[in-house]
Amino acid sequence: MHAFAELLDRLVLSPQRNSKIRLLVDYFRTAPDPDRGYALAAIAGTLSLSTVKPAMIRDLLLERMDPVLFQYSYDYVGDLAETVSLVWEPPAGTVQADIPLGEAVERLQRTGRADVRSVVRDMLDRLDTPARFAFLKLVTGGLRIGVSARLAKQALAEMGDKDASEIETLWHGLSPPYLPLFLWLSGEGEKPALSTPAVFHSVMLANPVGEGDLDGLDPNDFAAEWKWDGIRVQLANIGGTRRLYSRSGDEISSAFPDVLEAADFTGVIDGELLVGGTARTNRQTRSFSDLQQRLNRKTVGQKLIDSHPAFIRAYDVLFAGERDVRPESFVERRALLTDLVEQASPQHFDLSPLVPFSSWDELDRLRADPPDPVIEGIMLKRLDSPYTPGRIKGPWFKWKRAPYNIDAVLLYAQRGHGKRSSYYSDFTFGAWTVVDGKETLVPVGKAYFGFTDAELEILDRFVRDNTTERFGPVRALRAEPDFGFVVEVAFEGINRSTRHKSGVAMRFPRIARLRQDKLPRDADRLETLLAMIETREST
Amino acid sequence: MKPDALLYPAPKGLYCPIGDFYIDPVQPVERALITHGHSDHARSGHGQVLATRETLDIMGIRYGDGFCGTSQPIALGETLTVDGVDVSFHPAGHVLGSAQISVRTQGTRIVVSGDYKRRRDPTCAGFEPVSCDVFITEATFGLPVFHHPDDRAETRKLLTSLTQFPERTHVVGAYALGKAQRVIALLREAGYDEPIFIHGALQRLCDYYQTQAIELGDLRPATLAADEKQDFRGTIVIGPPAAFADRWSRRFADPIASFASGWMLIRQRAKQRGVELPLVISDHCDWAELTQTITEIAPAEVWVTHGREEALVRWCELQGIAARPLHLVGYDDEGE
Numbered sequence: 001m002h003a004f005a006e007l008l009d010r011l012v013l014s015p016q017r018n019s020k021i022r023l024l025v026d027y028f029r030t031a032p033d034p035d036r037g038y039a040l041a042a043i044a045g046t047l048s049l050s051t052v053k054p055a056m057i058r059d060l061l062l063e064r065m066d067p068v069l070f071q072y073s074y075d076y077v078g079d080l081a082e083t084v085s086l087v088w089e090p091p092a093g094t095v096q097a098d099i100p101l102g103e104a105v106e107r108l109q110r111t112g113r114a115d116v117r118s119v120v121r122d123m124l125d126r127l128d129t130p131a132r133f134a135f136l137k138l139v140t141g142g143l144r145i146g147v148s149a150r151l152a153k154q155a156l157a158e159m160g161d162k163d164a165s166e167i168e169t170l171w172h173g174l175s176p177p178y179l180p181l182f183l184w185l186s187g188e189g190e191k192p193a194l195s196t197p198a199v200f201h202s203v204m205l206a207n208p209v210g211e212g213d214l215d216g217l218d219p220n221d222f223a224a225e226w227k228w229d230g231i232r233v234q235l236a237n238i239g240g241t242r243r244l245y246s247r248s249g250d251e252i253s254s255a256f257p258d259v260l261e262a263a264d265f266t267g268v269i270d271g272e273l274l275v276g277g278t279a280r281t282n283r284q285t286r287s288f289s290d291l292q293q294r295l296n297r298k299t300v301g302q303k304l305i306d307s308h309p310a311f312i313r314a315y316d317v318l319f320a321g322e323r324d325v326r327p328e329s330f331v332e333r334r335a336l337l338t339d340l341v342e343q344a345s346p347q348h349f350d351l352s353p354l355v356p357f358s359s360w361d362e363l364d365r366l367r368a369d370p371p372d373p374v375i376e377g378i379m380l381k382r383l384d385s386p387y388t389p390g391r392i393k394g395p396w397f398k399w400k401r402a403p404y405n406i407d408a409v410l411l412y413a414q415r416g417h418g419k420r421s422s423y424y425s426d427f428t429f430g431a432w433t434v435v436d437g438k439e440t441l442v443p444v445g446k447a448y449f450g451f452t453d454a455e456l457e458i459l460d461r462f463v464r465d466n467t468t469e470r471f472g473p474v475r476a477l478r479a480e481p482d483f484g485f486v487v488e489v490a491f492e493g494i495n496r497s498t499r500h501k502s503g504v505a506m507r508f509p510r511i512a513r514l515r516q517d518k519l520p521r522d523a524d525r526l527e528t529l530l531a532m533i534e535t536r537e538s539t
Numbered sequence: 540m541k542p543d544a545l546l547y548p549a550p551k552g553l554y555c556p557i558g559d560f561y562i563d564p565v566q567p568v569e570r571a572l573i574t575h576g577h578s579d580h581a582r583s584g585h586g587q588v589l590a591t592r593e594t595l596d597i598m599g600i601r602y603g604d605g606f607c608g609t610s611q612p613i614a615l616g617e618t619l620t621v622d623g624v625d626v627s628f629h630p631a632g633h634v635l636g637s638a639q640i641s642v643r644t645q646g647t648r649i650v651v652s653g654d655y656k657r658r659r660d661p662t663c664a665g666f667e668p669v670s671c672d673v674f675i676t677e678a679t680f681g682l683p684v685f686h687h688p689d690d691r692a693e694t695r696k697l698l699t700s701l702t703q704f705p706e707r708t709h710v711v712g713a714y715a716l717g718k719a720q721r722v723i724a725l726l727r728e729a730g731y732d733e734p735i736f737i738h739g740a741l742q743r744l745c746d747y748y749q750t751q752a753i754e755l756g757d758l759r760p761a762t763l764a765a766d767e768k769q770d771f772r773g774t775i776v777i778g779p780p781a782a783f784a785d786r787w788s789r790r791f792a793d794p795i796a797s798f799a800s801g802w803m804l805i806r807q808r809a810k811q812r813g814v815e816l817p818l819v820i821s822d823h824c825d826w827a828e829l830t831q832t833i834t835e836i837a838p839a840e841v842w843v844t845h846g847r848e849e850a851l852v853r854w855c856e857l858q859g860i861a862a863r864p865l866h867l868v869g870y871d872d873e874g875e
Contacts, residue, residue, distance in 0.1 A: 012806050013815050065683070066857055072850040073684045077805055086684040086804070422808060470866045472849065 005134035024155035034102040037177025044149035052139040081136035090125040160185030197239030202389035206396035224355040230274035262348035268319040278350035326387035424463035433526035450510025484520035488513040558624035565869030574653025575637035593636025631655040632666035634717030674838035678846030708791035712780040712798040736761035738778030845870035
């Protein structure tokens with residue numbers, strides 16, 4: 001476990017991609033089987049030790065620790081595994097020794113539900129702090145060490161001097177501890193065979209359009225499509241096998257027999273899974289909450305299929321027939337996709353329409369006011385771009401609907417959690433209104449993010465220099481008409497609320513910009529927010 | 540008498556109405572008693588200042604000779620009477636010159652710890668527990684997660700990295716007063732005899748430590764002309780944490796960012812600062828030391844100042860010790 005613990009620590013603190021790959025390759029070359037395979041599974045998110053939930057770890061700790069002190073510690077550190085690894089105290093006289101990673105995993109896999117608690121407790125007692133941390137990360141899943149599955153696969157490719165796409169293609173047919181994969185990569189075995197021809201292929205993802213990203217780009221080089229508010233899926237029908245995958249590669253075939261049955265073409269397509277009617281049947285696309293009725297089910301009854309019919313709005317094609325068309329351009333793939341969808345069931349497949357535009361400004365206006373409520377923005381795709389797995393900046397962009405904006409004044413600040421615990425990063429902000437005949441700032445919401453690290457430094461400095469009062473962890477800030485901190489708050493929606501004193505509740509508020517150029521007297525009024533609700537309610 | 544009548548938190552700091560003085564006030568006052576030279580405790584602009592000789596010297600170095608109206612040094616252990624209040628200073632083990640301040644009248648004694656630690660420190664006198672009715676403690680590392688490891692093992696981590704990466708400059712962030720000198724002294728104790736390069740902001744304080752018979756060895760300024768990058772390969776350069784962010788640290792060859800602080804125990808803290816080589820070396824007590832100190836002194840009441848007050852107050856409650864947070868404004872509760 002020590003080698004794995006050290007790997008995790010070094011990965012967390014190594015900022016450079018290349019040094020992370022170097023560390024991973026070194027570990028995969030030196031660690032024995034099955035340790036390295038389980039480590040890979042942990043990093044790539046394929047290791048599931050379903051019997052160990054964070055709640056159990058917490059329970060085990062609370063057998064020995066005051067819950068209030070635990071809560072303070074956890075709030076501060078922000079990571080359950082790290083907190084427990086630091087505060088855990090083995091009983092006096094416990095002998096600590098390293099347990100190999102593979103042994104730990106397999107012991108847990110062999111352990112029945114009734115004995116898990118005592119096995120985990122015993123391991124926590126026997127491991128020292130760094131190994132305890134690694135063990136907890138492993139058993140609770142979700143390492144969060146700044147290494148994606150993609151980066152791990154890149155390291156595997158380097159280890160075996162293979163192409164990363166070869167690993168990608170094999171990946172979803174393999175399982176921990178990946179013995180045949182490592183045999184092949186170290187040159188001691190044959191290339192593993194594909195388990196099913198209809199494997200999942202990693203999807204291509206888009207980057208959000210940031211400030212200035214479109215400057216210098218020619219609108220003529222891009223196609224625009226609506227971004228639909230369903231779930232992104234991949235449908236494969238290869239070698240007589242049909243499979244439906246979520247964008248992360250989880251198989252969801254059993255919940256959508258209607259779609260699979262209708263997929264009588266050969267190939268692999270990428271699209272949005274929605275419920276309602278297709279454009280080809282001229283019926284309404286329904287909202288995400290309707291789609292939710294059909295998600296996360298093992299089986300689905302005919303009644304639900306009839307009331308909530310599912311379909312795929314096709315975005316792209318990866319395999320046309322059995323031919324891999326990912327290296328071809330978007331334009332070429334789009335032509336293939338158009339043919340394919342035309343021949344497919346009109347109730348279950350339609351083509352995501354292109355949005356004609358001639359300038360970014362025009363597109364910006366379309367984005368802000370889309371023709372269908374199930375649209376959440378615009379996708380931009382370079383006409384000459386091949387289908388490349390992962391989120392590469394340049395070929396694809398997503399440009400979401402503009403959120404609402406107001407200028408508000410910071411009123412209170414609180415420390416953040418976890419890696420933000422050294423900063424005042426949780427802010428309550430307010431807007432002006434008249435209370436008892438006097439202009440007053442009233443709290444209208446809270447925001448925890450949206451700012452950059454550099455902006456956080458500025459906000460934190462302001463809090464420390466302008467605290468007027470402290471209430472436990474909360475600091476009240478100076479906020480007067482001519483002195484205070486104005487921020488632009490962006491949010492996705494706004495509703496009336498009886499829970500909040502101001503009578504409004506924002507959805508997903510964040511600090512979009514620091515407005516040091518403005519004085520609090522220039523900030524927005526509560527009435528502006530109420531007007532936003534009225535406008536929305538009247539349409 | 541009730542302890543609140545002897546000392547209570549006021550907007551400018553802890554105030555003693557009988558003696559009409561403040562302890563570590565955050566704004567200029569007529570009469571101030573100062574525990575130690577860190578800038579959030581020792582500010583300039585007071586009328587009269589009472590502190591240890593070393594603390595007064597350090598304030599003079601930081602603020603210039605006119606940092607207050609009049610200053611009066613007090614020796615550790617010596618008792619002075621200020622308008623009927625007996626005042627004495629006792630070693631706090633935090634940095635050179637740091638002291639706890641005891642105030643006593645009519646049989647009631649309150650000890651203000653200032654910042655303190657219990658570990659051995661080659662650069663200052665060790666903490667001495669003083670029995671009292673009310674112990675006012677800091678809580679910078681007042682959470683059960685904090686267990687500072689052995690500082691010698693942390694020092695070895697730096698020296699090991701230096702042999703592993705002889706081509707890289709090891710740039711160590713450390714607070715200018717106390718931490719920097721302690722790191723240097725620890726390196727010397729570990730047998731490191733090479734010159735250590737220091738940022739200009741450390742120069743006068745390091746010089747001062749050396750005049751106080753604290754041996755820091757061969758220190759050289761970390762300044763260089765534009766084309767001299769090679770010179771710092773494989774060396775240790777120490778600078779204040781703020782210097783990390785500016786151009787200063789970028790002048791060195793392929794630097795490894797290191798930082799000496801108790802906060803470095805928490806991974807995300809190290810990551811957030813871009814630290815590759817965290818050194819968990821602290822000038823404050825860890826959780827075990829805070830709780831042991833309270834147990835050892837066994838005061839009737841504990842008041843908690845800056846830091847993570849809530850957790851320490853909770854622990855006191857669980858032990859049946861009366862405790863409350865003071866919610867003082869103006870101290871750097873991240874200070875280290």
